[in-house]
Amino acid sequence: MKTILFLLEKEFKQIFRNKALLPMLFGMPLIQLIVLPLAADYEIKNINIAVVDHDRSAFSSRLTHKIDATGYFRLTGFMDSYREGDRMIALDEADLVLEIPAKFENTLQREGVERLFLAVNAINGTKANVGASYLSRIIGDFSEELNQEKRNKGASAPSSQIIVTSSNWFNPHMNYKFFMVPGILAFLVTMIGGYMSALNIVKEKEIGTIEQINVSPIRKHHFIIGKLVPFWVIGMVVFSIGQLVVSRYIYHIIPVGSLLLLYAYLALYLVAILGFGLLVSTYTDTQQQAMSVAFFFVMIFLLMSGLFTSIDSMPEWAKVIAYLNPVTYFIEVMRGVVLKGSNWVDLQNHFLIMALFAVFFNSWALFNYRKSS
Amino acid sequence: MEEATVERGIRCTALTKTFNKGATTAIEDISFTVEPGELFGLIGPDGAGKTTLIRVLTTLYVPDIGQAVVDGLDIATEVKALRNRVGYMPGKFSLYQDLTVAENLEFFATLFNTTVQANMDLIHDIYVQIAPFRDRRAGQLSGGMKQKLALCCALIHKPTVLFLDEPTTGVDVVSRKEFWQMLAKLKKQGITILVSTPYMDEATLCDRIALIQEGRIMKIDTPQGILDAFPIRLFALKAKATYSLLCDAQAFDGTQSCFAFGEYLHLTFLDQEESTIRRFKDYLKDKKHQEVVFMEVKPSIEDCFMYLMKSEKQLKTAS
Numbered sequence: 001m002k003t004i005l006f007l008l009e010k011e012f013k014q015i016f017r018n019k020a021l022l023p024m025l026f027g028m029p030l031i032q033l034i035v036l037p038l039a040a041d042y043e044i045k046n047i048n049i050a051v052v053d054h055d056r057s058a059f060s061s062r063l064t065h066k067i068d069a070t071g072y073f074r075l076t077g078f079m080d081s082y083r084e085g086d087r088m089i090a091l092d093e094a095d096l097v098l099e100i101p102a103k104f105e106n107t108l109q110r111e112g113v114e115r116l117f118l119a120v121n122a123i124n125g126t127k128a129n130v131g132a133s134y135l136s137r138i139i140g141d142f143s144e145e146l147n148q149e150k151r152n153k154g155a156s157a158p159s160s161q162i163i164v165t166s167s168n169w170f171n172p173h174m175n176y177k178f179f180m181v182p183g184i185l186a187f188l189v190t191m192i193g194g195y196m197s198a199l200n201i202v203k204e205k206e207i208g209t210i211e212q213i214n215v216s217p218i219r220k221h222h223f224i225i226g227k228l229v230p231f232w233v234i235g236m237v238v239f240s241i242g243q244l245v246v247s248r249y250i251y252h253i254i255p256v257g258s259l260l261l262l263y264a265y266l267a268l269y270l271v272a273i274l275g276f277g278l279l280v281s282t283y284t285d286t287q288q289q290a291m292s293v294a295f296f297f298v299m300i301f302l303l304m305s306g307l308f309t310s311i312d313s314m315p316e317w318a319k320v321i322a323y324l325n326p327v328t329y330f331i332e333v334m335r336g337v338v339l340k341g342s343n344w345v346d347l348q349n350h351f352l353i354m355a356l357f358a359v360f361f362n363s364w365a366l367f368n369y370r371k372s373s
Numbered sequence: 374m375e376e377a378t379v380e381r382g383i384r385c386t387a388l389t390k391t392f393n394k395g396a397t398t399a400i401e402d403i404s405f406t407v408e409p410g411e412l413f414g415l416i417g418p419d420g421a422g423k424t425t426l427i428r429v430l431t432t433l434y435v436p437d438i439g440q441a442v443v444d445g446l447d448i449a450t451e452v453k454a455l456r457n458r459v460g461y462m463p464g465k466f467s468l469y470q471d472l473t474v475a476e477n478l479e480f481f482a483t484l485f486n487t488t489v490q491a492n493m494d495l496i497h498d499i500y501v502q503i504a505p506f507r508d509r510r511a512g513q514l515s516g517g518m519k520q521k522l523a524l525c526c527a528l529i530h531k532p533t534v535l536f537l538d539e540p541t542t543g544v545d546v547v548s549r550k551e552f553w554q555m556l557a558k559l560k561k562q563g564i565t566i567l568v569s570t571p572y573m574d575e576a577t578l579c580d581r582i583a584l585i586q587e588g589r590i591m592k593i594d595t596p597q598g599i600l601d602a603f604p605i606r607l608f609a610l611k612a613k614a615t616y617s618l619l620c621d622a623q624a625f626d627g628t629q630s631c632f633a634f635g636e637y638l639h640l641t642f643l644d645q646e647e648s649t650i651r652r653f654k655d656y657l658k659d660k661k662h663q664e665v666v667f668m669e670v671k672p673s674i675e676d677c678f679m680y681l682m683k684s685e686k687q688l689k690t691a692s
Contacts, residue, residue, distance in 0.1 A: 002483075003483065003484075003486070006480070006483045010469075010472065010476070010480055013471075013472065013476070014469065014471050014472065017471045018471065207467055207470070208463055208465045208466075208467030209467050209468065209469060211433060211461070211463050211467060212461070212463070212467055212468070212481065212484075212526070213484065214432075214433055215431050215432065215433060215456055215459060215461045216456060216481070216484040216485055217453060217456040217457045217484075217485065217486070218484050371432075371433075372432050372433050372434060372435055372452075373433070373434055373435065
């Protein structure tokens with residue numbers, strides 16, 4: 001115990017003397033937590049639309065105004081020929097081109113049916129999809145309006161119609177920040193636990209001090225505990241700043257569920273992710289190698305964790321990877337507790353799975369850690 | 374292992390260590406004995422296997438074949454006890470650069486479950502030299518000071534056997550001298566010391582030396598014994614144009630070896646006949662060398678090393 005305390009003292013001294021590491025550990029995560037959610041915005045605004053109007057009728061201008069009035073679209077062109085619209089897509093000046101055929105109003109009034117043509121620039125897939133679906137909805141509304149007017153004029157009995165309205169549970173205003181911020185916070189804790197611990201141990205290998213440790217009678221688990229505990233503490237502190245300060249006062253996110261439960265899970269999660277860092281360090285000899293290996297896995301952890309994309313919409317093979325990824329569970333717990341108020345009973349399985357991860361990573365690392373080769 | 378009597382010092386038998394799954398042999402069939410309290414030198418060029426051998430003996434590497442007993446403890450089976458008694462100073466300065474001198478010492482003392490104070494008597498002479506810098510970060514010390522600190526750290530737990538891997542590489546001449554004086558003092562306290570060095574001139578400061586080349590020990594003896602065993606006559610040669618002299622001397626049909634040694638060339642002949650020497654002198658005259666100095670000299674350790682290396686190579690090519 002005395003040895004471990006002494007190792008911890010030495011480790012903290014070194015961390016606090018490292019002028020580059022300290023801002024990295026505390027500053028960067030907070031800056032990222034403040035900046036990233038602003039950028040990771042799923043609300044698509046400013047979709048550039050060009051309208052090719054062959055009709056120039058009252059109906060066509062009403063439709064154009066309706067599109068313009070929603071605020072999602074920016075009318076960047078209004079022209080007579082489709083070729084010009086095509087050119088605007090090529091120049092990236094338009095994301096969508098809506099072509100209104102000649103005699104649009106006429107045909108619509110006479111036959112009640114008319115076709116519009118919509119061209120989508122799919123280079124930015126998300127923008128194209130979202131834009132096209134917004135536009136379809138607007139056109140649907142427009143045709144409903146026309147029907148209504150027709151019916152009112154004819155004064156015939158209104159036909160029955162079904163209108164679907166949805167409400168968003170746990171995040172009533174669909175504020176994307178409410179689910180992005182807890183997710184990004186989970187990811188930042190992962191970076192600190194995974195990267196920093198791996199780099200710290202490998203640094204001892206690189207500068208050769210590990211040899212001095214290895215010829216001493218110190219036991220390997222004492223050494224490892226001395227290495228991991230500081231990053232466990234730092235992970236806790238960074239999380240606290242992120243959760244209790246940044247989330248609360250900048251994003252006004254107050255967890256619905258128990259903060260204690262969240263911290264209990266974090267404590268367990270950090271043990272697992274530090275085990276991962278330790279494992280990386282046992283397979284690498286230089287900080288550069290450790291950085292590359294850790295970066296590879298952390299990228300996969302990040303992209304396949306359900307942070308940015310829904311796991312339910314992944315293909316089967318990707319779902320398997322997502323559920324073998326510890327970050328997935330932590331993000332689920334974060335969102336569950338913060339947004340939904342999940343309790344211990346809801347999260348029992350998550351605790352069990354994370355405990356398995358912790359045992360798995362740490363025992364593999366411990367097995368692979370050798371004082372002599 | 375099978376012997377009941379506890380044997381101090383170092384004894385290793387047929388140690389072999391390979392890397393890359395046997396593709397590279399670092400040391401091969403190394404056997405030697407170091408008496409308790411002896412100052413034993415491993416002499417050889419870079420890449421000879423000195424570091425590997427020291428790492429095997431300090432339990433950092435597990436040998437492929439062979440046994441070794443250090444201070445009465447087997448390096449394979451009694452690792453834990455051994456680590457308490459061995460002092461190791463790696464070739465590369467490897468203390469914590471961001472900790473101060475005092476913190477480094479304290480850290481290594483704690484690793485061995487002891488304190489700096491309890492061992493002050495052993496390190497006192499060295500410690501007084503670095504004491505003025507005790508609050509300075511180790512990374513900011515000069516080369517000689519770093520080396521003294523590393524030695525203090527290696528001695529902090531009163532080891533009975535001390536391993537030093539090229540301790541004087543990259544250190545100035547004065548510090549090198551001081552360092553060997555410190556080693557002599559430690560030897561007086563009964564510590565067994567195994568030191569490796571690529572500097573042949575340091576060999577004479579050891580009690581006994583092993584000449585090591587390409588992972589094999591060529592010869593083990595006292596420095597004087599090695600010098601005395603030099604079997605042939607050695608000549609020193611100098612002239613105004615050194616380089617063309619070297620080329621000409623190597624081209625002479627009676628030459629066994631010729632290499633630069635300080636300002637002189639060191640030369641041996643295939644046979645030790647006076648007639649060959651006379652023939653060589655005439656040969657130099659024909660080549661019109663000026664200010665020629667030619668004399669017989671006593672061999673140094675380096676000459677012995679070169680000679681042994683050459684004859685080993687000839688043995689290899691012959692077989």
